[in-house]
Amino acid sequence: MNFRFATQNDPAAIVSLFTSVFARSEGEAEGALIGQLARNLLAQTEESDLACFVAAEAEQILGAIAFSRLTFDPAIAAFILAPVAVRSDRQGQGIGQALIRYGLAELKHQGVSLVLTYGDPAFYSKVGFQAISPEQIIPPFALSQPEGWLGQSLSEAAIATYSGRCTCVAALSDPQYW
Numbered sequence: 001m002n003f004r005f006a007t008q009n010d011p012a013a014i015v016s017l018f019t020s021v022f023a024r025s026e027g028e029a030e031g032a033l034i035g036q037l038a039r040n041l042l043a044q045t046e047e048s049d050l051a052c053f054v055a056a057e058a059e060q061i062l063g064a065i066a067f068s069r070l071t072f073d074p075a076i077a078a079f080i081l082a083p084v085a086v087r088s089d090r091q092g093q094g095i096g097q098a099l100i101r102y103g104l105a106e107l108k109h110q111g112v113s114l115v116l117t118y119g120d121p122a123f124y125s126k127v128g129f130q131a132i133s134p135e136q137i138i139p140p141f142a143l144s145q146p147e148g149w150l151g152q153s154l155s156e157a158a159i160a161t162y163s164g165r166c167t168c169v170a171a172l173s174d175p176q177y178w
């Protein structure tokens with residue numbers, strides 16, 4: 001298995017992976033929703049605002065992860081991790097954590113200093129995320145589950161408090177994802 005940047009040949013397989021994995025874990029509607037999110041992220045986001053990686057084995061995509069830019073004023077180099085999935089029959093083998101770590105290392109290499117995500121703290125704390133309050137970093141939309149607002153610094157500095165609301169890319173600009 002290897003980890004690499006997604007290429008222009010990968011979108012269909014990535015969308016299919018997200019659709020099927022989330023359909024299986026959270027139902028058909030969630031599968032369709034996250035599949036659409038992945039499709040929109042890949043089709044609509046400027047190259048400089050998206051970092052998408054895959055775990056692959058013999059041409060087969062086993063896992064995929066997308067990071068997209070969050071914009072702050074004044075500007076900082078920040079991205080949000082969403083979504084990530086590992087093929088249902090290969091979950092629980094360490095692929096998800098390794099893929100997240102690979103993506104974080106690449107972003108750090110590119111000078112990104114802050115990564116946020118919105119998900120299960122029990123899982124994301126395994127790969128360096130910690131809870132942050134919606135007052136410390138005001139999310140783009142009101143959160144239905146504020147305890148899932150998580151972040152990690154990729155620099156030496158601790159996560160600061162930011163006064164203005166950050167904004168996300170168009171594909172994530174929909175309250176139903178928040």
Ligand SMILES: CC(C)(COP(=O)(O)OP(=O)(O)OC[C@H]1O[C@@H](n2cnc3c(N)ncnc32)[C@H](O)[C@@H]1OP(=O)(O)O)[C@@H](O)C(=O)NCCC(=O)NCCS
Binds near residue numbers: 122
């Ligand atoms: C979440 C996911 C990406 C993790 O990938 P994975 O390859 O299965 O995970 P790993 O094998 O690297 O890590 C497994 C560990 O994470 C835990 N874990 C996996 N999914 C979890 C979840 N949804 N919530 C909490 N913990 C979870 C496991 O209990 C396990 O813990 P352990 O190492 O202490 O035993 C994968 O299970 C998946 O695609 N799930 C469905 C889609 C999803 O929920 N995506 C995340 C939200 S965007």
